[in-house]
Amino acid sequence: MMPSFELITLTLLKATPLLLAAFGGLICELSGLINFALEGMMLCGAFAAILGAWATGSPWLGLLFGIIAGICASAVHATASLKLGANQIVSSIAVNLLAAGLTGLLLNQIFGVYGTSPTVAKLPEMNALLHRNMPSPDGTFEGISILVPIAFALACGVMACLRWTVAGLRLKACGESPEAAAAAGLSVFRIRFLAACAGGALAGMGGAYLSIGDLSQFVENMTQGRGYLAIAAVILGRWRPAGVFSAVLFFGFCDAASEWLSVRWTAMPAQLFLGLPYAACFTVLAFYSGKRRPPSALGRVE
Amino acid sequence: MAISGAPVVEFRNISKRFGSFHANRNINLCVDQGEIHAISGENGAGKTTLMNMLFGRVMPDAGSVLLRGKPLRMRNPRDAIRAGIGMVPQELLYFPQLSVLENIILGSEPSRAGIIGRRAAEKEVLCLRDAFGFQIDPSLPAGELPFAARRQVELMRMLYRRAEILILDEPTSSLGPGEVEKFLDVLRSFRAGGRTILFISHRLDEVFAVADKITVLRRGSIVRTLESKKTSKSEIARLMVGGDEISCPNAVTEDRNRPAAASEPPPLLEVEGLCVESAGAEPLIKCISFSIAVGEIFGLAGVVGNGQRLLARALSGREKASGGKMTFGGADITRLGIDARLRAGISRLSENPAEEALLPDRPLWENFLLGRQRESKFQKSGIIRKGEAVQFASDLISENGIAAQSPLDPPASLSGGNRQKAALARLFAGSPKLAILEQPSRGLDLHASAGMRDKIFELSRQGTAVIVFSYDLDELLSLCDRIAVIYRGRLMGTIERSLFSRDLLGRWMVGISS
Numbered sequence: 001m002m003p004s005f006e007l008i009t010l011t012l013l014k015a016t017p018l019l020l021a022a023f024g025g026l027i028c029e030l031s032g033l034i035n036f037a038l039e040g041m042m043l044c045g046a047f048a049a050i051l052g053a054w055a056t057g058s059p060w061l062g063l064l065f066g067i068i069a070g071i072c073a074s075a076v077h078a079t080a081s082l083k084l085g086a087n088q089i090v091s092s093i094a095v096n097l098l099a100a101g102l103t104g105l106l107l108n109q110i111f112g113v114y115g116t117s118p119t120v121a122k123l124p125e126m127n128a129l130l131h132r133n134m135p136s137p138d139g140t141f142e143g144i145s146i147l148v149p150i151a152f153a154l155a156c157g158v159m160a161c162l163r164w165t166v167a168g169l170r171l172k173a174c175g176e177s178p179e180a181a182a183a184a185g186l187s188v189f190r191i192r193f194l195a196a197c198a199g200g201a202l203a204g205m206g207g208a209y210l211s212i213g214d215l216s217q218f219v220e221n222m223t224q225g226r227g228y229l230a231i232a233a234v235i236l237g238r239w240r241p242a243g244v245f246s247a248v249l250f251f252g253f254c255d256a257a258s259e260w261l262s263v264r265w266t267a268m269p270a271q272l273f274l275g276l277p278y279a280a281c282f283t284v285l286a287f288y289s290g291k292r293r294p295p296s297a298l299g300r301v302e
Numbered sequence: 303m304a305i306s307g308a309p310v311v312e313f314r315n316i317s318k319r320f321g322s323f324h325a326n327r328n329i330n331l332c333v334d335q336g337e338i339h340a341i342s343g344e345n346g347a348g349k350t351t352l353m354n355m356l357f358g359r360v361m362p363d364a365g366s367v368l369l370r371g372k373p374l375r376m377r378n379p380r381d382a383i384r385a386g387i388g389m390v391p392q393e394l395l396y397f398p399q400l401s402v403l404e405n406i407i408l409g410s411e412p413s414r415a416g417i418i419g420r421r422a423a424e425k426e427v428l429c430l431r432d433a434f435g436f437q438i439d440p441s442l443p444a445g446e447l448p449f450a451a452r453r454q455v456e457l458m459r460m461l462y463r464r465a466e467i468l469i470l471d472e473p474t475s476s477l478g479p480g481e482v483e484k485f486l487d488v489l490r491s492f493r494a495g496g497r498t499i500l501f502i503s504h505r506l507d508e509v510f511a512v513a514d515k516i517t518v519l520r521r522g523s524i525v526r527t528l529e530s531k532k533t534s535k536s537e538i539a540r541l542m543v544g545g546d547e548i549s550c551p552n553a554v555t556e557d558r559n560r561p562a563a564a565s566e567p568p569p570l571l572e573v574e575g576l577c578v579e580s581a582g583a584e585p586l587i588k589c590i591s592f593s594i595a596v597g598e599i600f601g602l603a604g605v606v607g608n609g610q611r612l613l614a615r616a617l618s619g620r621e622k623a624s625g626g627k628m629t630f631g632g633a634d635i636t637r638l639g640i641d642a643r644l645r646a647g648i649s650r651l652s653e654n655p656a657e658e659a660l661l662p663d664r665p666l667w668e669n670f671l672l673g674r675q676r677e678s679k680f681q682k683s684g685i686i687r688k689g690e691a692v693q694f695a696s697d698l699i700s701e702n703g704i705a706a707q708s709p710l711d712p713p714a715s716l717s718g719g720n721r722q723k724a725a726l727a728r729l730f731a732g733s734p735k736l737a738i739l740e741q742p743s744r745g746l747d748l749h750a751s752a753g754m755r756d757k758i759f760e761l762s763r764q765g766t767a768v769i770v771f772s773y774d775l776d777e778l779l780s781l782c783d784r785i786a787v788i789y790r791g792r793l794m795g796t797i798e799r800s801l802f803s804r805d806l807l808g809r810w811m812v813g814i815s816s
Contacts, residue, residue, distance in 0.1 A: 165418065169407075172400060173400060173404075176397035177395060183395050184379075184383075185383040293399065296399055
């Protein structure tokens with residue numbers, strides 16, 4: 001197989017959890033609610049997916065569990081920030097810390113293990129679906145989870161919704177000026193809360209991809225900062241869906257390249273390549289300044 | 303005029319207090335179907351509060367609002383909109399990064415299965431725009447429009463929603479004369495269609511041109527409701543201030559009467575070939591030259607959106623000049639920033655003080671301190687002397703008749719007119735050498751705008767040069783020594799007081815040079 005094709009596939013794989021989380025964060029932030037809690041939502045999603053798959057035996061139900069866990073984590077953040085008036089960044093950090101502690105605790109209490117959960121059934125791969133009856137001739141789609149095309153389709157769906165639907169327009173309006181949105185007769189709290197929940201669902205799904213799409217087990221703190229990278233993608237994409245999409249692909253590519261290079265270039269320490277996506281993120285954020293501004297009322301409650 | 307039985311809107315024993323301040327006291331008012339009902343009163347008389355209660359933005363402490371005889375229970379504007387009530391507030395609420403089109407249709411989007419019918423929306427919005435003769439590109443982000451055009455967007459939004467009962471709070475304050483006429487025509491056509499309009503305005507000319515009834519509010523209570531045919535401007539003005547006569551009759555009628563100087567006063571500000579790159583939708587400033595003498599009052603007339611804001615910003619140092627030269631008192635100031643120009647004595651009042659002059663949520667004393675925090679009176683080795691600053695603020699509040707409870711109140715708690723007074727008071731207190739005033743009488747009542755004019759005349763006598771940007775030609779004609787007209791970023795011409803001609807200025811304003 002051509003190395004470039006391999007790199008592209010790897011990029012898509014690496015981009016999938018970021019894509020889901022970043023679009024979740026994008027929806028939330030466009031509605032005006034700061035969302036630094038993507039990391040925590042992903043972690044909850046990853047753990048709940050394993051729990052669901054383990055308890056029911058079905059990875060699809062596991063995915064549902066993951067989505068619900070993401071929504072719950074997001075609802076906590078939204079309630080604290082929108083209803084109780086907590087600082088949105090502090091509330092986000094609290095959700096992240098809570099998620100890290102809670103998943104570790106439950107891992108130990110439910111499975112009786114430390115660090116790594118038992119293996120469960122993972123979601124099907126493209127290969128199995130496409131070549132159900134005949135064995136794959138070339139292994140083209142080997143190792144690509146069914147969640148990868150689903151994630152890209154969802155991202156396109158979110159883009160279309162934001163651009164063409166009434167719901168998308170109203171969501172953006174709440175992020176531009178909650179006062180004006182209220183004067184136009186919108187229920188700002190409801191729209192923001194729903195946006196946060198939808199965002200949490202996507203982020204939870206991104207987490208589930210890590211545990212039951214990519215691997216088939218939960219590892220403590222397995223998100224490894226991907227939630228923060230997703231936030232960076234939202235900022236780098238200047239809160240525009242197409243921009244965020246490009247940023248995610250860029251980060252995915254850097255991640256893929258680092259893995260690809262570390263396999264081929266064993267003379268160099270692997271840690272050097274592991275840092276590549278983060279270094280790239282830092283460099284681009286430092287030197288790139290787009291014209292578009294963040295949502296005008298980001299972080300402002302009426 | 304269609305009159306049916308029950309009043310369409312009835313306020314019954316409405317009272318509202320903010321802290322210890324009685325915004326509305328025991329208001330009883332009936333508004334009939336298909337009537338244009340003007341609400342008049344001085345700044346802080348409680349007009350906006352009353353209207354906010356009809357729109358569900360403020361809850362009354364006591365009393366009730368009835369719609370067609372039934373009590374209205376409103377918790378928020380959504381309930382009001384559902385009941386067919388629309389409001390254009392004085393302080394604009396809009397979505398800066400959404401397009402004009404999206405701003406207008408939001409809340410009642412034409413849609414099928416959740417997808418916005420963009421083409422249908424565009425058609426209707428363009429229709430509305432052309433009915434008014436506004437020149438707004440609906441695809442531009444609203445935040446890039448000049449301030450006045452944003453109000454036009456707001457008006458279009460209201461008309462788009464086809465509200466049955468319209469509340470308009472100072473709707474014409476940034477429209478030019480021609481636009482006001484068109485706007486009043488639209489109001490008349492609304493009335494003919496059976497809609498009811500509640501109209502707050504300080505411009506009695508407009509009130510008398512369209513209103514059927516006029517209700518005068520004073521200090522939170524209704525003084526009287528009169529039929530406009532059976533009253534006069536002077537009676538309304540008298541009721542507003544509560545005395546037997548207008549408290550400063552001279553100032554209201556007095557025109558600029560500049561003592562003839564023995565010799566030509568020296569030029570203070572000279573602008574040569576000033577060019578500014580465009581910020582947003584406004585035209586570029588192209589090669590503008592003029593000079594202003596010490597103590598002169600220079601008016602800049604023009605239709606909304608012809609580069610006034612950009613020019614004002616360039617003069618104050620807020621915007622960089624891309625070409626040309628500005629000399630102030632002999633020194634080249636072209637490259638100086640706002641701070642250096644402030645220290646040289648150039649102060650500007652922005653067209654939108656809420657955005658560019660006042661910190662809405664900080665106390666008034668901090669707002670008044672801004673710009674003079676370095677003065678030794680107000681600080682000692684970097685520590686603010688709060689006592690001095692608060693004292694200074696209370697002096698300004700009482701001198702300028704700002705309706706604030708204390709200098710610790712933030713501007714956000716004041717009415718629109720009082721915020722304007724506060725911004726003006728701060729500027730005048732700094733005794734600038736050059737004052738650049740954009741729409742200085744915006745939101746001011748008769749009394750306050752008379753005070754503002756007196757202040758301008760007084761400053762001019764002390765040698766301050768004043769540049770007044772206004773869309774109101776009458777204001778400029780009575781205030782200025784010279785008037786220039788700006789059209790699409792160029793000066794059409796300048797005219798001396800002795801040669802003032804409404805006709806010529808009007809032609810310049812639409813771009814006919816002769």
